[in-house]
Amino acid sequence: MAIVNHSKREINAKIVYFGHEGAGKGTSLRYVYDRIKPTLRGELKSLPTAGSALLFFDFSPFEQPVLDGYRIRFHIYTLHGRVANPAAWRMTLKGTDGLVFVADAAAEAFSAAQHSLRQLRDSLNSYGVxxxxxxxxxxxxxxxxxxxxxxxxxAAQLGLAECNACLTTALSGDGVLEALTTLSRRIMVRIRESGDLPPDDGCGADNSADDTADAAQPVSRPLAPEQVADVVPDVAPVSAFPDGLRVSVAETGVSVEEGTVRIPLEIAHSSGVQRLVVTVMVAPG
Incomplete structure (x- = not known):
């Protein structure tokens, strides 16, 4: 479960890239890392673990608070290489808030994906999840x-018909950010629905000149690198709120089309709610 630090108004959530050997977990993680603005990410670390390597880093997807005045920070993990001891995966999966299940799309790799999925279920079941x-x-x-x-x-053949599924090429990065976009959004919705966040009192709003200047520059997000192309007003203010400011991702409307990501935001302030759409243009890698 995500860890909510109310004193710092920060949420820490864990994402694990899980999959069979050679599926592209490490390549995907490194691609994501390389596409995030350095000031928003921690160091990419690698620790040896019984024949494989634990890769991990953390990053903040947004310059400013987006969940009821709270900043969110994602911690990304995977095991790279041949994992001889299943206990290594169990330890890596402990406390995870979201999963990217990586499988080779080739038909001949389907049995490996099935075996990996069974291992994933067993590992989660050991925690009662x-x-x-x-x-x-x-x-x-x-x-x-x-x-x-x-x-x-x-997805249906694997018994994952209810899950979001996407095709990727990790070496070039095609689809990798879109997969993480989808997952991170679902995690944020889950956190909002959990009831762990108190009603916003406006204290979490960050309107410093430095942040405003940073937001005007191209930066990287987990939703897409090379951020902010333009901001287009969508709907006029619709309802009243107490004094203060809150920025949150709208419940619906995020879309990814041919290198363009559109993210609907809701900005609540003392005079009402304004909905904006942030359009992110992804430059070729």
Whole structure:
């Protein structure tokens, strides 16, 4: 479960890239790391673990608070290489708030994906957690070499029909950020619905000149690198709020189309609510 620090008004959530050997977990994680603005991310670390390597880093996806005046920080983990001891995965999965299940999209790798999924279920069950209890995105990787693949069909064959599924090519980065975008949004919705956040009192709003200047520059998010192209007003203020300011991601409307990510935001202030759409243009890597 995400850790909420009320004194710092910060939320820390854990994401694990899980999958079979050679699926592209480490490559995906490194691509995400490379595309995030350095000032928003921690150091990428690697620790040896019984024949494999634990890769991890943390980052903040937004310059300013987005969840009821709270900043959110994601901690990303994966095991890279051959994992000989299943206990290593169990320890890595402990306390995870979201999963990217990475599988080779090739038909001949389907049995490896099935075995990996069984291992994932067993590891989560050891903590009394089911696969349905955690937001999960299926990332079918190496799509450029797999021929014709229908992500939704593969998801159904794996028993993950209710999960979001996407095709990716981690070496080039195609689809990798979109997969993380989908998962991070689901995690934020889950946190909001958990009831762990108190009613916003306006104390978490950050309107410093430095942050305003930073927001005007191209920066990287987990939703997309090279941020902010433009901000387009969508709907006029619609309801009254107490004094203070709150910025949050709208419940619906995030879209990713051919290098363009649109993120609907709701800005609540003393005179009402204004809805804006942030359009992010992703430059080629």
């Amino acid at each position: 089911g696969l349905d209890d955690i937001p999960l995105v299926l990332q079918l990787n190496k799509a450029d070499r797999a021929g014709e693949v229908a992500a939704t069909e593969v």
